[in-house]
Amino acid sequence: MATVDRWLLPDGIEEVLPPEAARIEAARRQVLDLFQRWGYEFVVTPHIEYLESLLTGAGQDLDLRTFKVTDPQSGRLMGFRADITPQVARIDAHTLRREGPSRLCYAGSVLHAQPRALTTSRSPIQLGAELYGDASPASDVEVISLLLETLELAAVPDVHIDLGHVGIYRGLARAAGLSGEVEQQLFDALQRKAVDEVAALTESLPPALSSMLRALAELCGDREVLDLAQACLVEAPAEVHAALDELIAIADTLARRYPELPLYFDLGELRGYHYHTGVVFAAFVPGVGQSIAQGGRYDDIGADFGRARPATGFSTDLKTLVTLGQMTLEEPAAGIWAPDSHDLALWQAVQRLRRDNLRVVQALPGQDANAAREAGCDRQLALSDGRWQIVPLAS
Numbered sequence: 001m002a003t004v005d006r007w008l009l010p011d012g013i014e015e016v017l018p019p020e021a022a023r024i025e026a027a028r029r030q031v032l033d034l035f036q037r038w039g040y041e042f043v044v045t046p047h048i049e050y051l052e053s054l055l056t057g058a059g060q061d062l063d064l065r066t067f068k069v070t071d072p073q074s075g076r077l078m079g080f081r082a083d084i085t086p087q088v089a090r091i092d093a094h095t096l097r098r099e100g101p102s103r104l105c106y107a108g109s110v111l112h113a114q115p116r117a118l119t120t121s122r123s124p125i126q127l128g129a130e131l132y133g134d135a136s137p138a139s140d141v142e143v144i145s146l147l148l149e150t151l152e153l154a155a156v157p158d159v160h161i162d163l164g165h166v167g168i169y170r171g172l173a174r175a176a177g178l179s180g181e182v183e184q185q186l187f188d189a190l191q192r193k194a195v196d197e198v199a200a201l202t203e204s205l206p207p208a209l210s211s212m213l214r215a216l217a218e219l220c221g222d223r224e225v226l227d228l229a230q231a232c233l234v235e236a237p238a239e240v241h242a243a244l245d246e247l248i249a250i251a252d253t254l255a256r257r258y259p260e261l262p263l264y265f266d267l268g269e270l271r272g273y274h275y276h277t278g279v280v281f282a283a284f285v286p287g288v289g290q291s292i293a294q295g296g297r298y299d300d301i302g303a304d305f306g307r308a309r310p311a312t313g314f315s316t317d318l319k320t321l322v323t324l325g326q327m328t329l330e331e332p333a334a335g336i337w338a339p340d341s342h343d344l345a346l347w348q349a350v351q352r353l354r355r356d357n358l359r360v361v362q363a364l365p366g367q368d369a370n371a372a373r374e375a376g377c378d379r380q381l382a383l384s385d386g387r388w389q390i391v392p393l394a395s
Contacts, residue, residue, distance in 0.1 A: 012122030093302025128315030167243030
């Protein structure tokens with residue numbers, strides 16, 4: 001490898017330099033403080049673990065995004081975490097084992113073998129909150145509200161929320177008795193809004209079911225879409241009506257809480273279909289081609305850990321929030337430069353200032369005022385009348 005190549009990073013893998021790293025860390029602390037005020041407890045999960053645990057209940061998409069290695073000690077296959085949610089589900093189901101609802105949150109780097117999109121990072125800082133143990137729409141409303149508060153804290157402008165419910169399509173597909181292959185083909189066609197393909201795939205079904213499945217491709221828009229859906233799906237099974245009622249209840253509560261928030265509904269959008277079990281949602285902003293935050297309900301994710309529990313939550317990329325947002329972050333205070341000296345009195349003065357939360361940088365041999373300015377210092381400690389005192393940095 002040529003010397004110049006040693007400086008290169010893989011595509012989608014980046015380093016964060018000062019002062020951007022300081023902004024990201026300040027934002028992380030503010031968001032976690034917000035989560036704490038809502039009752040969410042912080043957890044830290046391992047970067048790598050056995051693959052079968054890491055991918056439990058997560059579906060094929062996560063499998064494709066996960067880097068895999070062999071553990072030299074056990075010989076078992078391991079993976080670098082590409083999503084923290086399954087790990088938190090294990091903590092709730094297997095480690096904590098609480099009887100009542102449990103609110104957990106996290107913030108940590110993840111690694112993707114494949115990026116979500118060509119321009120996205122393969123090493124995002126995933127930030128999220130999960131609520132376990134409650135199956136009611138109130139939990140979905142809470143996590144969506146917390147997501148909105150997070151975006152408001154980050155001062156991300158022009159946010160709108162997309163809402164859907166995978167139970168609507170799942171209930172219709174089950175009633176139609178679709179085979180796994182046909183159901184997947186229909187799922188793909190709905191995602192592309194390929195109305196002709198949807199019609200072709202459903203033409204052999206009873207007319208009522210065929211009509212309702214075709215309608216999903218066009219049931220998208222503002223709040224009126226939900227009223228239209230009630231009319232279009234009047235002959236649907238009870239589980240479809242229950243899912244639609246849940247979606248309406250959640251949407252109406254959000255509209256009351258956030259009357260200025262644009263809400264968009266798409267009953268044919270099945271984001272995370274093989275992973276989610278109920279309402280799904282995503283946050284979008286103009287000019288960004290993919291969602292900046294996403295989530296939904298994924299009941300029974302802990303079943304493989306021996307304890308199925310209702311669950312709902314959201315996640316986002318902290319670096320994206322800082323890039324898109326206008327969060328008010330304290331600028332690092334200018335530092336105080338201390339000369340290169342082993343004088344005990346100087347050491348004691350430096351320590352007193354640091355204990356008072358002031359930033360003090362001590363010179364190393366040969367460093368001068370230029371080094372002080374590079375270190376972000378605008379003042380210095382100078383000996384005057386036998387005492388070390390803070391004075392302006394010499395020009």
